[in-house]
Amino acid sequence: MKDFIGDKSVGKEIVDVVFEAAQGAVKATKEFGEDAVVNGAFGTYFKEDKSFLTFDTVYRIFDRVPDFQKAKYASSIAGPPEYQEAVKDWLFKSAGLDINADVIATPGGTGALSSTIKNALNRGETVIHPDIGWGPYKTIAKEMQNPVAYYKLFEDEHFNVESFKETCTQVMKNQGKVLAFINDPCQNPTGYTMRDSEWDEVLTFINELSDQGPFILLLDVAYIDFNKRGDDYKQLFEKLSKMSDNVLSVIAFSVSKTMTAYGMRVGAQVLVSNNEQGRRRFFHACGNTARGVWSTVNNGGMMAFANLALNEENKQAYLQEKNGFVKLLQERAEIMIHEAKEVGLPLYPYHEGFFITIKIDDHVIKNELHLKLKKHNIFFVNVYGGLRVAICSIPKAKITGLAAKIKEVLDTIDPSDDDLESVQDANDNNDVDNDEKNVTP
Ligand SMILES: Cc1ncc(COP(=O)(O)O)c(C=O)c1O
Known part of the structure; x- marks a missing residue:
C-alpha cells in the first residue's frame, strides 16, 4: 500500500x-x-x-523602514542590491578588504547551509561535519538525502586538524569532491574559535587536496558579531580569496544573531573563489533554489540590515x-x-x-x-x-x-x-x- x-x-x-x-x-x-x-x-x-x-539600535531602524518596503517582495531573488552591498560591506569592506564575491539572500543562515548542500553535492554524496556541532546540520543533510562523515572537532584543547584532514582525504578519495562544514568563530555548541595557525594549516591542506577534485568549504559564521576580535577576525576572508581555482568558499552569514532578529529569517550565502566561472555557475544554481524553494527573503529585514550596515552613524x-x-x-x-x-x-x-x-x-x-x-x-x-x-x-x-x-x-x-x-x-x-x-x- x-x-x-x-x-x-x-x-x-x-x-x-x-x-x-x-x-x-x-x-x-x-x-x-x-x-x-x-x-x-x-x-x-x-x-x-x-x-x-x-537591540534598540536595530529595532528603531526597522521602525523607520517604510511600510511598503516591509510589504513588498524583494526586488531581486538574490536580495535587493542594497542588501547584497551591505553584506559585502559588513564582512569585507569594514575590515579594509576588497573581495570579489557573489551574494545570495537566504532565509537565515539555515537557508544558506541547505542551499549549499543541495547545489554542491549529488544526492547520496557525503557532506563533512564536526562531530560536536549544531544539531540541525544533520537535519539539513537528511533533508537533502546526503550522508554525513564526521571529523573530530578537538584533540585535547585544540582544533583537530589531523582528523579534518583524514576525513576530507577519505571523502575526496571516495567521491572526487569535498563539501566540508566549519563553524567559526564562537562555535556552537562549544564556544571555540580557531587560532590563525590552525586556519593556516587547514587552508594549506584544502589547497593541496583540491588538486584531486573540487573542494567546497562551508564557513558558518552565524556568531561572527560576537567574537572578541571584531573586524580583525575578518582578515581570514582575505585568505579565502587567495585559494586555488578548485576551491569555493561559501560564507554562511546570518542576521539572526547579528541583529537579534532570529524570527526575521534573513541571511546570505557569500561565494568567494578565484574560479569566476565556477562561482557564477554556483550562484545561478543557488538562485534557482531560492526561486524554487522559498522565493524571496523578508524584504523589511533586508532593508533594515542595509540601513544599519551602510549608514555610518547607525552602524556606530x-x-x-x-x-x-x-x-x-x-x-x-x-x-x-x-x-x-x-x-x-x-x-x-x-x-x-x-x-x-x-x-x-x-x-x-x-x-x-x-x-x-x-x-x-x-x-x-x-x-x-x-x-x-x-x-x-x-x-x-x-x-x-x-x-x-x-x-x-x-x-x-x-x-x-x-x-x-x-x-x-x-x-x-x-x-x-x-x-x-x-x-x-
Ligand atoms: C551554528 C549555527 N549556524 C547557523 C544557524 C542558523 O541560524 P538562522 O537560520 O536562524 O539564521 C544557527 C542558529 O542557531 C547556528 O547556531
Whole structure:
C-alpha cells in the first residue's frame, strides 16, 4: 500500500533537541516560577533582568523602514542590491578588504547551509561535519538525502586538524569532491574559535587536496558579531580569496544573531573563489533554489540590515550597544569557567560566544546527568559529547554556583550502576557514532 508520504520522506520524523529542551524549561517555569529554574536551553540572548534582548539600535531602524518596503517582495531573488552591498560591506569592506564575491539572500543562515548542500553535492554524496556541532546540520543533510562523515572537532584543547584532514582525504578519495562544514568563530555548541595557525594549516591542506577534485568549504559564521576580535577576525576572508581555482568558499552569514532578529529569517550565502566561472555557475544554481524553494527573503529585514550596515552613524550606535553584550557574555563565561575549574567540572575549550559545553564522553552518564538536572529544574541541550549550556540565556546571578550544582548531581551518578544502561533520554543527540557506521560511501 502506498503511503501519503513518498519513499524519500520515510524516517523524517523530527526531534529537535533544542526546541524540546526549551519547552521543558518553559513548562517548569510556569509550574515552579522563574527563580526556581535555570533555563540554559534557549539559544537566544536574554539580558540580566531576564528579558529578551532586542537591540534598540536595530529595532528603531526597522521602525523607520517604510511600510511598503516591509510589504513588498524583494526586488531581486538574490536580495535587493542594497542588501547584497551591505553584506559585502559588513564582512569585507569594514575590515579594509576588497573581495570579489557573489551574494545570495537566504532565509537565515539555515537557508544558506541547505542551499549549499543541495547545489554542491549529488544526492547520496557525503557532506563533512564536526562531530560536536549544531544539531540541525544533520537535519539539513537528511533533508537533502546526503550522508554525513564526521571529523573530530578537538584533540585535547585544540582544533583537530589531523582528523579534518583524514576525513576530507577519505571523502575526496571516495567521491572526487569535498563539501566540508566549519563553524567559526564562537562555535556552537562549544564556544571555540580557531587560532590563525590552525586556519593556516587547514587552508594549506584544502589547497593541496583540491588538486584531486573540487573542494567546497562551508564557513558558518552565524556568531561572527560576537567574537572578541571584531573586524580583525575578518582578515581570514582575505585568505579565502587567495585559494586555488578548485576551491569555493561559501560564507554562511546570518542576521539572526547579528541583529537579534532570529524570527526575521534573513541571511546570505557569500561565494568567494578565484574560479569566476565556477562561482557564477554556483550562484545561478543557488538562485534557482531560492526561486524554487522559498522565493524571496523578508524584504523589511533586508532593508533594515542595509540601513544599519551602510549608514555610518547607525552602524556606530549599533556597535556600541552590541559590544556591551559581547562583554556580558564574557563575564558570564568567566564565572562558569572559573567555578567549573574549582569544582572539577570538565568543559570543552571555550573562547567566546553564546554557548559553553560540559564535556562528558560517556553517553550513558551524559543522558543520566541530563535527566537528573531536569529534575532539579536545570535545562541544557543534550549534544554529542556533552551538555550545552546557553550562557546567552542565563543571568550572572544564576550562573554563580551552577557549576558546583552540576558537579554535585554528576557525582551522584554511579557509572557501575546496571540500571543506567536502560536510561532513555528523549533529547539524546548522540547518534554520531551510528551515523558514521551508516555513512556511504
Ligand atoms: C551554528 C549555527 N549556524 C547557523 C544557524 C542558523 O541560524 P538562522 O537560520 O536562524 O539564521 C544557527 C542558529 O542557531 C547556528 O547556531
